[in-house]
Amino acid sequence: MTGRAGADATIGGPLARLGATMAGRARWVFGVWLVVLVALGAAAPSVFTSLAGAGWQAEGSESVQVRELAQQHFGGNSSAAVQVVMHSDTATVDSPVVQRVVAEVTTEFAGDDRFAGVVPPQPGMTISPDGHTGIVIAGANASTDDMVRAVDDHKAALTALSGEGVEVYPTGASALWSDFNKANHDAMIKAELFSWPVTLAIMVLAFGSLVAAGLPLLLTVAGLVASAGGLVLLNEITPISVWAMNFAMMFALALGIDYALFIVARFRDALSKTADTRRAVAETMDTAGKAVVLSGATVLVSLSAVLLVPAPAVRTMAVGIMLAVVFVLAATVTLLPAALGALGPKVNAGALPYAKRQHHRSPRFARWGEILHNHPWPFAIAALAVLIGLALPVLGLKVAMPSIQVVPADAPVRQGYELVQRQLGPGAPGALQIVTPAESAVETADKAATAEGIAMVTPAQPAGDGSGLVMLQALPEVDPSDERMGTILDDLRAQLPEQALVGGAPAENLDLQQALDNYLPVIVTVILVLGFVLLLVALQAPLIAALGTLVSLLSTAAAFGVAKLIFQDGHGSGLLGFTPQGFLDGWGPVFFFAMIFAIAMDYTVFLLATAKEHYERSKDPKTAHIDGLAHSGRVIFAAAAVMVAVFFTFALAQPLPPKEMGIILGVAVLLDALIVRLVLLPVVLRLTGHGAWWSPRWLRRVLPAINFSH
The missing domain is CATH 3.30.70 (Alpha-Beta Plaits)
Structure with missing residues (x-):
């Protein structure tokens, strides 16, 4: 054992030694991961039923104070109360047939201590002027999350009371989140199922090997199962929004494949130069492994800024993604090296004919790098013109909290909402x-x-x-x-x-929107500063760290400009199958900025880390620029193709928020990979030359020494 440890010590840096250790103890690593996945996997199936369904509020706001006072002193008649709308075209509320339904609704709520007093329809308040529509109010005697679960438990029985000419619809904020969460969950599952075969096809094309293509999916499944179980356990300590799992699923799939692509591609290159599998794994982790860890740290830092927002749902969405990233990173630096060590040359098993001609240094991307090197200014001007042109519409972007249109037209909550508006006035659902x-x-x-x-x-x-x-x-x-x-x-x-x-419900939405607006500049600043610091630490070069951060910001602005054109102005809404609300959902700028910037910096780290590796070896900026692109371009292109495929599948969703999420993130990745990483950033390296990698002596003394060459 001492000999093995000594050999590992001479093999490279900490990540190299970790990789060699994992590769040499593959059975132990597989065993530990199996135990972890079985333990967390036992909780994973209940993730969508266990997690919280509400939390869209600004903690400490005036509207939240009113809701708390209403629950304490007014029989739970708060924004979380459940409103059951009854309507009959032929009978009035005081008729026997409607009164019988009122009694049945009251009975349905009886015995469930999550409901406080049940108030029958009141003249002048909850009965329409013509007497044909009435509202039963079941007061809230639990948290907003528990009230959403209460609606989940009772809405089928309540809607089943419709009959004999009487329509019954549960509505109100709690019912809204109940119906929306279900529609959102169904849409997310359909999109995930559709994206898996597309992802596998892209993996096979990218790697040209069935075994190599399967490794990213292994990593992703491990990250998904672990993060799902982890969220269920974390929910026992503090309520976690069900949206956290939705986003965690998406990011575990996208980033898991991203990281595995980078590692596996580099391993196959290292293996072509040595017969020692453990040394090939060590070299891979000492180079690509560093880039992946720094990329993951950048994603975590970007998302951690969202924790500043005093809204439980928004915070826990960030927590969900961060947990998924942590598990994917853990699998990338332990499980993946163990799998590569166990497979060795068999990683190329099941290779397609064209794959035998593949090399880690892509001749096509090398030629592309030469073109950019010889003609930098035309490409720089064209790329900037596209990005700035797409970013300009963001100046007219409007945001607001989602309207009733985010739930399907046939959802009971929307039918009840629209019925109340017709009978009692447009503002009646939002007292x-x-x-x-x-x-x-x-x-x-x-x-x-x-x-x-x-x-x-x-x-x-x-x-x-x-x-x-x-x-x-x-x-x-x-x-x-x-x-x-x-x-x-x-x-x-x-x-x-x-x-x-x-x-009241409208005031809660507006107070949350105000909090999001207030925190947006703070979050953007924190993300930009921390992103720059991480790039500075990784690259030891202030100029390229600043420029890398700046171009990531530009691609993020361009993605929001496209979002404004589609979701606010309605361009392409007919093709995408939605009715524009005239604004972007209010949590979008805060949350999507963090997500898009995290993804943009992910690719920045991959490209610049590879370029830095070649600069450290050659001290030639041209070699760094061209070989950085030649060695990372194909991986970035393939990873972007997977991400775009994953995100764009959510454009098929019926509810509007998943559609917004999929299209905005998909457009962001498309712009970032094709225009920024494969054009603008390489051109920036060409134009800055040695200056891109220059660092003052005092800064080198302060920063930790990180080298990417092996």
């Missing part, structure tokens, strides 16, 4: 709730009634627990997702007495 001390109830009611954009204010309802508080409902004149809603809320809050608090 604003006002909580104020009883002594200021009259003043509050008078000022609310005269506020701009308020159609009606209900009489003050005193709290039943002697707290001295009252609640009023203010019905806006416009749909809750109308862009005028923000002005109405701001004016109402400004006019009411200081002690009056305004909440």
